[in-house]
Amino acid sequence: MTIETFQSNTQKTPQSNKVLLLVTKPSLQSSALLLQLSYKLGINTKLHHINKPLDEPVSDELLVIFDIAQADKKMTSHWQTTLSQYRTRVKTLLLNAPEDYPFYEIERWPTISAVFYPSTGETQLTDGISSVLRDECYFSPRFTRYLVNQSGQQRYFNHQQNGITQRESEILNKLRMGASNHEIAQLLFISENTVKTHLYNLFKKISVKNRTQAVSWANENLRR
Structure with missing residues (x-):
């Protein structure tokens, strides 16, 4: 510029x-x-x-x-x-x-x-x-x-290989965009406790300990 x-x-x-x-x-x-x-x-x-x-x-x-x-x-x-x-x-x-x-x-x-x-x-x-x-x-x-077209759609994942559900992939994609638990809950019309449960299960599946590690994992492993 x-x-x-x-x-x-x-x-x-x-x-x-x-x-x-x-x-x-x-x-x-x-x-x-x-x-x-x-x-x-x-x-x-x-x-x-x-x-x-x-x-x-x-x-x-x-x-x-x-x-x-x-x-x-x-x-x-x-x-x-x-x-x-x-x-x-x-x-x-x-x-x-x-x-x-x-x-x-x-x-x-x-x-x-x-x-x-x-x-x-x-x-x-x-x-x-x-x-x-x-x-x-x-x-x-x-x-x-x-x-708008991509909102709520399942993207990038091979679910059979990673064992990640569609809902977990939606939450991870929102996580990568910097959304908080409250914002994710509002976007997906679920409770914050449900978001926390999904994140707990997701972290176990991809062997990470926190949100930052999850975002880093996603940047390296999501299919384009």
């Missing part, structure tokens, strides 16, 4: 409980982008080197803009696992996603809330981030239709 100079007549007061974290390789271009986003959107911004771990505690609501053009497959998987640990406080926005980026790959990102392509203009970028700040999503019509 070409970063141009943003024009704004007024500067907004930053939203103290929200932080925009740009994960990329530091450059004059990325620093300029953050400065202009902070000025135009009224949000606190930080730059995080894509090669460094996210060690600092997440105390505020974090909007992570991940520059996917700077990441290989291994780094992408690492960040997907990392962000899944902060699912209740993090929203993920992809920057510079390839135009042909598969939809199932987008779904791998925890709490994915927006996708921006190299062709995305500056107005679309700020509009998209503004939508996420309002607790909305910013997706292309094609990806939105895909999500």
Whole structure:
């Protein structure tokens, strides 16, 4: 994405409980982008080197803009696992996603809330981030239709081989998107206790101890 100079007549007061974290390789271009986003959107911004771990505690609501053009497959998987640990406080926005980026790959990102392509203009970028700040999503019509069509469907699993039920696969797919037990229960119209029971059985079947390990297992083993 070409970063141009943003024009704004007024500067907004930053939203103290929200932080925009740009994960990329530091450059004059990325620093300029953050400065202009902070000025135009009224949000606190930080730059995080894509090669460094996210060690600092997440105390505020974090909007992570991940520059996917700077990441290989291994780094992408690492960040997907990392962000899944902060699912209740993090929203993920992809920057510079390839135009042909598969939809199932987008779904791998925890709490994915927006996708921006190299062709995305500056107005679309700020509009998209503004939508996420309002607790909305910013997706292309094609990806939105895909999500609707895929909702509730069984995908990726060889159930006979893994012994995973359709309901367990649905829950694991929601888990990979960063959903909490409460959110999973609402999406699947079941109780939170039922979600916990399914997760307990699922963890035993795939030999993991927690949600993070389950997401990592899914990223490595789900059929595309």
